[in-house]
Amino acid sequence: MSNTRKVTIKAFRFNAETDYLPYYKHYEMEVGKDELILDLLNRIKWEHDGSFSYRRSCRHGICGACAIKVNGKATLACKQNAMELLDLFDNELVFEPSSKKRVVKDMIIDKKDFWDKHAAVQPYVVADIDPHPKHETKQSIEEFNKFLDSDLCIQCGACHYSCPSLEANPDYLGPAALNAAYRFTIDPRDHAGRERLELTAEPGIGVWDCVKCFECAEACPKDINPIEKITKLHNMQFEQDVAVPNVATRHAEGFVRSIKKHGFLDEADIVVYSEGYLGMYKHLKTAMKMMKAGKIHWNDGLPWVDNVPKSKNLDEIQKLIKISQTHKL
Amino acid sequence: MSKLKYALFTGCTAKQSTPELLSSTLAVAEKLGIEITILEEASCCGASHLQDFDEFLAHVLNARNICYAEKLGLTMITICNTCQLNSAMTKHALDTDPKLKARVNEKLAEVGLEYKGTSEIKHFLYCLIDEYGLENIKDKVEVPLSHLNIAPFYGCHNIRPSELHHTSNGGENPYNPTSLDRLIDALEGHPVDYDHKNKCCGFHVELQANHTSEVLAGNAMVDAIDNNADIMVTPCPLCHLKMDTYQDDVGKVIGRDIELPVLHMPQMVALALGCTPKEIGLNFHVQKATHLTA
Numbered sequence: 082m083s084n085t086r087k088v089t090i091k092a093f094r095f096n097a098e099t100d101y102l103p104y105y106k107h108y109e110m111e112v113g114k115d116e117l118i119l120d121l122l123n124r125i126k127w128e129h130d131g132s133f134s135y136r137r138s139c140r141h142g143i144c145g146a147c148a149i150k151v152n153g154k155a156t157l158a159c160k161q162n163a164m165e166l167l168d169l170f171d172n173e174l175v176f177e178p179s180s181k182k183r184v185v186k187d188m189i190i191d192k193k194d195f196w197d198k199h200a201a202v203q204p205y206v207v208a209d210i211d212p213h214p215k216h217e218t219k220q221s222i223e224e225f226n227k228f229l230d231s232d233l234c235i236q237c238g239a240c241h242y243s244c245p246s247l248e249a250n251p252d253y254l255g256p257a258a259l260n261a262a263y264r265f266t267i268d269p270r271d272h273a274g275r276e277r278l279e280l281t282a283e284p285g286i287g288v289w290d291c292v293k294c295f296e297c298a299e300a301c302p303k304d305i306n307p308i309e310k311i312t313k314l315h316n317m318q319f320e321q322d323v324a325v326p327n328v329a330t331r332h333a334e335g336f337v338r339s340i341k342k343h344g345f346l347d348e349a350d351i352v353v354y355s356e357g358y359l360g361m362y363k364h365l366k367t368a369m370k371m372m373k374a375g376k377i378h379w380n381d382g383l384p385w386v387d388n389v390p391k392s393k394n395l396d397e398i399q400k401l402i403k404i405s406q407t408h409k410l
Numbered sequence: 411m412s413k414l415k416y417a418l419f420t421g422c423t424a425k426q427s428t429p430e431l432l433s434s435t436l437a438v439a440e441k442l443g444i445e446i447t448i449l450e451e452a453s454c455c456g457a458s459h460l461q462d463f464d465e466f467l468a469h470v471l472n473a474r475n476i477c478y479a480e481k482l483g484l485t486m487i488t489i490c491n492t493c494q495l496n497s498a499m500t501k502h503a504l505d506t507d508p509k510l511k512a513r514v515n516e517k518l519a520e521v522g523l524e525y526k527g528t529s530e531i532k533h534f535l536y537c538l539i540d541e542y543g544l545e546n547i548k549d550k551v552e553v554p555l556s557h558l559n560i561a562p563f564y565g566c567h568n569i570r571p572s573e574l575h576h577t578s579n580g581g582e583n584p585y586n587p588t589s590l591d592r593l594i595d596a597l598e599g600h601p602v603d604y605d606h607k608n609k610c611c612g613f614h615v616e617l618q619a620n621h622t623s624e625v626l627a628g629n630a631m632v633d634a635i636d637n638n639a640d641i642m643v644t645p646c647p648l649c650h651l652k653m654d655t656y657q658d659d660v661g662k663v664i665g666r667d668i669e670l671p672v673l674h675m676p677q678m679v680a681l682a683l684g685c686t687p688k689e690i691g692l693n694f695h696v697q698k699a700t701h702l703t704a
Contacts, residue, residue: 295570315462
């Protein structure tokens, strides 16, 4: 196999000061096996067009400046080998900024929303520090390991700008800020945990707007797995009694209620239980349509009718819930 | 080829709001000579929501489901992306964390079960493609789908996080998945190429973040329609429910009239294998799909 490959790069070009619309420009080059995406960005600028703009600084995966999207994949340019992506996407690479709607010039975006949300979760240890301590404040390895990987975040924005929920709801904190909220809430030195958990429990802002698409887990160049931290925040809200009954928390807790009764989820009951009878009016039209198509039956969801299929050996399931459930709403 | 045998974890929707998913899965299996044992003991996988409330309990219940496949000595197959991911997450957690496995087994011992980690977990889509084989499916096509432009909608939980699908569940590139496209090709349909094929449908926030949910489903459906899709096909019944039953509401939010039948993957295969309309269950769709067998 040859050590170089002929590649066409389609690069997103836009200058907010002079252009009415963005456009794509093609660049052809031979790419070597050790070249990084950052090398290709440099070569566009140095060999083809000096006006091509992008952020770069450390070149070793720690400053988080050079995050872009290549063929839709969130990519930290200085960490990503170009050949690997050519294997994934054949021989055409499309370079785009992390978020097209926030573009200032070419690959450079305005990350204000990212930093605002990051700041909102108080991304630091909140504590009264004794300036003259008599002995050191120790942390066990176990305590440290709980936040170790979440602490590796470099604020590149790869997960934030891959999150579809954020694009639909600009108030949602998003995976990077929620990871930071987890990082400091789980730190035993910190005293602002409850405040952070309350913020992340808020409907429309916090963890309940996560659509569970795992885009953030896939996007993170530091393998942090932000959605895993979002799940931990969910759990902590229940464990620490921050969760208040609302449609989202009742929906999560309602699964236990259903599984206890049937082993399976009672699809009609979970909606009624989460929304309450008054909240059901929103779903009546859909319910009628589903009934017409035979997807639900007229008596589903009525508390005195039970026609949901049951798991065999339901008694086992009920016993396991009894002995394994760790908390209640 | 020796006869393929699987233990089927149906999940909740196939037993309730999407009976057509179960009937078409069994019809495809029969046509292809695949032997399926339904795990009638199985419970709900938690659907990623029980996990938010009580992660340990979710692991215990999912481990119990897997125990029953292990007892049969079979691969556990799923017909729902979310069942697939939640079961695979438990398997991964238990297989890599001996302490957690011991804690879970302590509970399971109370009902006479033990999780060993001997069964693989795989979505039916990848059984068909990787184990039965596309070439063999091609040979069985009776009604080619050459009259249809079909938009493949992959569903998040079969392709992300990729580390949980690498070894036993297709190993797709989540940024460029190909299995459904190849399956549509094998059935002689025309796969529609569109940006949103690997994106989220919004199902999981339907109740608490309705607007987000409608926007995500709408973006995907409008993208498919604008690329000339006649129908959409998905391996996930939750994606199906979101896009089929909420089509009107989604259309209102996105500002477009949307009319797009959304088929389950096994329904599409069954259609091409010449199964009866009853087996395919197209009458169970909110967005009319019965004309597809005419």
